[in-house]
Amino acid sequence: MHQSSPFNHRLLPYLLVLPQIAVTLAFFIWPALNAVWLSTRQEDAFGLSSEFVGLEHYIAIFHDGTYTRALVNTAVFSTGVTVVSLALALLLAVMADRVVRGAMVYKTLLIWPYAVAPAVAGVIWWLAFNPSIGVVAYFINILGYDWNHLIKARDAMMLVIFAAAWKQISYNFLFFLAGLQAIPRSLIEAAALDGASPFRRFWTVIFPLLSPTTFFLLVVNIIYAFFDTFALIHATTAGGPAGSTETLVLKVFMDGFVGLDLGGSSAQSVVLMVMVMALTVVQFRFVERKVQY
Amino acid sequence: MVENRPWLTVIAHVVLLLGLLITAFPVWLTFVASTHEGTALTQFPMPLWPGSHFLDNYGTILFSGAKAAGGQPVLLMLGNSLIVALGIAVGKIAISIIAAYAIVYFRFPLRQTFFWMIFMTLMLPVEVRIMPTFEITANLGLLNSYSGLIVPLIASATATFLFRQFFLTIPVELVEAARLDGAGPIRFFRDVLLPLSRTNIAALFVILFIYGWNQYLWPLVVSTDPSLTTIMTGINALVRVPDSEPQWHLLMAMSMLAMLPPILVVVVMQKLFVRGLVETEK
Numbered sequence: 001m002h003q004s005s006p007f008n009h010r011l012l013p014y015l016l017v018l019p020q021i022a023v024t025l026a027f028f029i030w031p032a033l034n035a036v037w038l039s040t041r042q043e044d045a046f047g048l049s050s051e052f053v054g055l056e057h058y059i060a061i062f063h064d065g066t067y068t069r070a071l072v073n074t075a076v077f078s079t080g081v082t083v084v085s086l087a088l089a090l091l092l093a094v095m096a097d098r099v100v101r102g103a104m105v106y107k108t109l110l111i112w113p114y115a116v117a118p119a120v121a122g123v124i125w126w127l128a129f130n131p132s133i134g135v136v137a138y139f140i141n142i143l144g145y146d147w148n149h150l151i152k153a154r155d156a157m158m159l160v161i162f163a164a165a166w167k168q169i170s171y172n173f174l175f176f177l178a179g180l181q182a183i184p185r186s187l188i189e190a191a192a193l194d195g196a197s198p199f200r201r202f203w204t205v206i207f208p209l210l211s212p213t214t215f216f217l218l219v220v221n222i223i224y225a226f227f228d229t230f231a232l233i234h235a236t237t238a239g240g241p242a243g244s245t246e247t248l249v250l251k252v253f254m255d256g257f258v259g260l261d262l263g264g265s266s267a268q269s270v271v272l273m274v275m276v277m278a279l280t281v282v283q284f285r286f287v288e289r290k291v292q293y
Numbered sequence: 294m295v296e297n298r299p300w301l302t303v304i305a306h307v308v309l310l311l312g313l314l315i316t317a318f319p320v321w322l323t324f325v326a327s328t329h330e331g332t333a334l335t336q337f338p339m340p341l342w343p344g345s346h347f348l349d350n351y352g353t354i355l356f357s358g359a360k361a362a363g364g365q366p367v368l369l370m371l372g373n374s375l376i377v378a379l380g381i382a383v384g385k386i387a388i389s390i391i392a393a394y395a396i397v398y399f400r401f402p403l404r405q406t407f408f409w410m411i412f413m414t415l416m417l418p419v420e421v422r423i424m425p426t427f428e429i430t431a432n433l434g435l436l437n438s439y440s441g442l443i444v445p446l447i448a449s450a451t452a453t454f455l456f457r458q459f460f461l462t463i464p465v466e467l468v469e470a471a472r473l474d475g476a477g478p479i480r481f482f483r484d485v486l487l488p489l490s491r492t493n494i495a496a497l498f499v500i501l502f503i504y505g506w507n508q509y510l511w512p513l514v515v516s517t518d519p520s521l522t523t524i525m526t527g528i529n530a531l532v533r534v535p536d537s538e539p540q541w542h543l544l545m546a547m548s549m550l551a552m553l554p555p556i557l558v559v560v561v562m563q564k565l566f567v568r569g570l571v572e573t574e575k
Contacts, residue, residue, distance in 0.1 A: 007398055007478040016395035017407050019388040020448060026433070027445040028414045031425035038425065092312045095305040106309050108563060113316055114570075115555035117507035119525050120548050123532065124319040127326060127339075127545065132538070135322060138338035169316070174567060198301060227418045231509035235529055249420040256424040257514065265424055272421040280416045 032273060038266035057267035066243060067251065067268070073157070074247040078225035080161035081168065086217060088165070089172030094202065096173075097180040107177065114170040122232035125163035129155075149237065153244030156237045160245050163236070164229045172217050179213035180206070219283045226275065248272055320552070326545035327351070334541040350546045359543045361534045365519050367547055370527040374506055375554075377442050377523055381505030382498050384447035390490065393456035394482055398468070415450040419511055427514050437518040446511060451573045452497055459493050460486065496569035499562050503555045524551045 039057050041050040061067045096106050113121070128136045131148040140147040149155040183206060191201045230249045233239065239246035239254065246254070252272065256265035322341075326334055329344035358364040395401075396408055419426060426445060435441030463486070471481045509525040516526070528551060531544050559566050 007472075007481075009399065009478055010401075012478060013395040013399035013401045013404070016391040016399075020392035020411060020453065021407055023388065023444060023448040024410050024414050026429060027426055028417045028422070028448055029410065031422040031429055032413075032417050034425035034428070035422055088312070092309060095308045095312075098302065098305040099309065102306075106313070108560065109313050110316060111563070111566075112556045112559050115503050115559040116552050117509065117525060117555070119507070119509045119528055120551050123528060123544065123548050124323045127541065128319045128322050133334055133337055133339040133541065135338045135341065166316070166319070171570070174570060178571070198298065227420050230420045231507075231525070235509070235532055252421070253423055253510070257427075262424065269421055269424065273417065276418060276421060277416045 035266045035269040035273070038262055039270050040263075042263055053263070057263045058271075061264055061267050061271075064264075066246075069243055070246050070248050070251045073243075073245060074226065076157060077161060077164075077229075077245070077247055078222050080157075081164045081225040081229070082218060082221040084161060085165035085168040085172055085221060086214070089169045089217075090176050090214075092169070093173050093176035093180055094206075096177055107174075110173055111170040113167050116167055117231065118164070118167060118229055119231035119235040121167040122160070122163050122236040125159060125166065126236045129159050149241075151241055153241060156241055156245045160229070160233050160237060164225060164232055167232070168221060168224055172221070175213055175217055176210070179210050183209050216283075219279060223276070223279050223283070226272075226279075323545045323548050323552075326541050327549050329542055331540055331542050339541075346542065350542050351550075354543050354546045354550070359531050359540060359547075361531070361537075361540060363519055363522075363530055365522050365527060367524065367527065367550060369520065370522050370524040371550060371554075373521060374523040374525070374551075376439060377508065377512070378502050378505035380439065380443035381446050381508070382501035384443060385449040385452050385501050386494055386497055388447060389449045389452035390456050390487075390494070391482075393453050393460060394486065396453075397457055397460040398478065411448070411450050411453050413450075414448045419446065423510065423514065430515055435515070437516050437521060439521070441515045442508075442512055442521065442523075445515075446505075446508065449501075452501070455493060455497060455572055456490065459490060463489065492565075492568070493572070495562075496565045496572060498569075499558055499566045500569040500573060502558060506555050 040052060040054060042053045042056070043050045092106075092110065096103050096110075099106065116124075128134050129147065129149055131137050131150060137147040147155055149159045187205055187209070188201060191205045196204065226247075227249055229247070230253070233245055233247060233250055234253075237245045239250050248268065249272065252265055252268045255261045255268065259265070322339070325341060325343050326339060327350055328347040329340060330346045330349070333340060333344055353359075354367045356366050356368060358366045392407075392411065396404060430436060430441055430445055435444065467485060468481065471485055476484065507525065508523070509529070512521075512523045512526045513529060516522070522530070524547070528544070528547055531547060532539055534540075
């Protein structure tokens with residue numbers, strides 16, 4: 001920040017922050033506080049009055065089998081998405097970093113899935129895996145497995161993991177490639193002179209030097225899998241079959257808008273807010289270190 | 294290259310080509326499906342080569358829409374998506390750049406408080422607080438309006454931080470010189486800061502346009518008026534047609550049209566896009 005204020009104006013700075021602050025207060029902070037408030041209230045059957053019930057909704061959701069199921073689904077889903085998209089992106093980035101000729105072309109051809117909307121990413125893989133016309137499903141059938149994400153819980157989960165990971169690969173690829181290109185060539189050359197094979201060089205030199213990027217991407221991918229994939233799941237499996245792909249954000253929406261359970265949905269919102277806060281804090285503490293590095 | 298190992302380079306190309314194939318494959322299927330008539334898409338597996346109904350399908354969907362899903366023409370949905378995406382991108386940039394300007398160039402009571410309030414928005418994605426946000430939007434009478442689709446989403450910590458970081462790198466001498474020349478705060482902002490921020494604004498615009506175009510949940514809950522359908526809620530409506538397999542040919546034509554604008558933006562403005570992506574994560 002500038003040491004002394006370059007401009008003295010009493011009203012102007014307030015006018016300048018006003019639009020941002022107004023939107024923040026009305027549509028972010030007020031709803032968040034409201035969720036906390038509603039999560040401690042129980043409405044009567046007609047929605048006319050409500051009474052304070054303390055932590056009852058929180059206790060209720062953690063005793064609710066469908067909530068713990070969503071919790072497990074979210075854990076499986078975000079682990080799957082993060083592992084698959086990070087692994088594939090790292091592989092592609094390492095290869096692109098090796099290739100001298102055509103690296104830029106590969107980059108251009110790999111980054112566009114970032115622009116595909118989560119809903120559309122879901123729908124197009126939904127077609128590819130569709131058990132009655134899908135090409136991928138057809139080949140899986142030939143291999144001897146009867147693929148059907150419409151009735152099999154595990155297939156449905158694999159479908160949404162795959163679609164979500166596909167969309168995130170381009171983002172991870174860009175950051176991995178930038179990270180790889182920032183590693184000093186001299187280090188790799190020194191290792192090569194010492195007789196380390198390319199494979200060994202990767203694990204002992206390159207991968208450790210890449211760890212800040214990997215950690216950063218890990219957090220970003222978890223946040224992505226938790227919150228940005230609502231559309232992808234809602235537009236395809238819609239949480240089914242039988243709730244097997246219902247994640248936490250999907251459940252907040254379903255219980256709130258479809259089930260009209262205000263208190264329960266609000267309690268779920270609050271739990272999710274705590275999770276994002278924790279993740280954001282981790283992300284920002286890391287960014288501080290990245291500056292030093 | 295550190296050493297010459299031709300077979301490794303070959304492997305690298307093979308892996309990359311496989312990667313490209315996996316990446317492009319579903320989009321190819323989508324395109325193929327969008328060029329066949331509905332009855333061709335009942336065989337297992339579906340055809341792998343484009344059919345002859347490209348113009349039919351796209352014509353139908355663009356100008357009259359899918360009957361099963363309310364029959365809104367997709368041209369209208371694309372128009373709505375464009376308005377929403379532009380509104381969100383421009384809105385976020387506009388309110389963030391002036392907020393960052395105030396925070397960097399002025400000393401005033403509550404400055405830190407405002408800064409932290411803006412920071413808080415990072416931790417409150419719309420999916421998490423959907424019910425109460427819907428409620429306040431309804432209370433403000435913004436349901437079924439473009440303002441309702443746009444305004445609640447335009448607060449941006451990321452954009453504010455980006456501009457703040459950038460302003461902090463601008464030498465103080467520049468401000469002093471401007472002041473000696475008699476420029477007031479508004480003049481300085483308009484004639485010095487804004488032109489200097491041009492690249493940042495463009496990079497941010499690319500990212501935010503994509504963000505706005507791809508919005509799904511918010512339009513789904515704030516607008517029930519068919520004339521406000523965006524392309525994403527339109528896709529949802531066509532997927533959700535009860536008790537039947539979706540009309541794949543129309544659904545896939547719609548998906549193609551939904552993908553095209555943001556992909557074009559990324560490919561054409563690749564440099565700005567990469568810059569925006571990297572900058573916003575700092």
